[in-house]
Amino acid sequence: MAEGTTEERTTIDLGTPDLIFEQEGPLAWLTFNRPQARNAMTFDMYEGLVRACDWMEQQPEARVLLLRGAGGRAFVAGTDISQFQSFRTEEDALGYEARISRVLERVERVRQPTIALVEGYAFGGGMAIALTCDLRLCTPDAQFGIPTARTLGNCLSIGNYARLVDLLGPSRVKEILFTARSIGAEEARQIGLANEVVVTELLEARARELATTIAGHAPLTIQVTKEAVRRIQEHRRFPKADDLVLTAYMSQDFREGVQAFLEKRPPRWQGR
Secondary structure: OOOOOOOOEEEEOOOOOOEEEEEEOOEEEEEEOOHHHOOOEOHHHHHHHHHHHHHHHOOOOOOEEEEEEOOOOEEEOOEOHHHHHHOOOHHHHHHHHHHHHHHHHHHHHOOOOEEEEEOOEEEOHHHHHHHHOOEEEEOOOOEEEOOOOOOOOOOOOHHHHHHHHHHHOHHHHHHHHHHOOOEEHHHHHHHOOOOEEOOHHHHHHHHHHHHHHHHOOOHHHHHHHHHHHHHHHHOOOOOOOHHHHHHHHOOHHHHHHHHHHHHOOOOOOOOO
């Protein structure tokens, strides 16, 4: 039983030990559980995240979904880079981005409000998952970033670019992605990336307090509000962009970036 609550937690099987999914009364807690890899996402974990959203919408008593990382070092540090070693064809690149887009859109469309608890790193795919959540709480040591211009030489899906532009504006998005820098907790709060900065020891308690408040309000009002905002944003989110994905993923630079990352050395960019 969690501190500060009298509710029992029930565990729901999502088909992978790398995700822990529990229901605590009206609250559901999803924990990314690969602390040895800073919770880097495998494809099984992405599919488990979809199953968690499906489960939420089948449970009328579940009112808020909270997402967090195990181990205290990261929310999610990105996609597991070892999975990119086999990328060779256009179908590999487009299929990967289509899969990630499908997962993130599912999180974004889940009927109930979602809250990300960001402790430590939320990089790459981890930042993308956090962006799909309705609210984000972070600890003072949190770091957000998408450092692909420095690390892998790949790109985001057009939907993820749109989420960033919606939240931060085009000029700041370009600056952050061009420089591949990370964003600390206080800056994240100031620019609207994080709703609150909460000391580590109080993060779960504050998230539960916020989620419990939301869970006690009119669920249909909240659902309609969430969907209305999503529809307003959606109309400009998905122009054709396969050519942009292929430019990045089919390049020699991307293959070099993956190899350099796994070998823990700086990549040697060639621009081709």
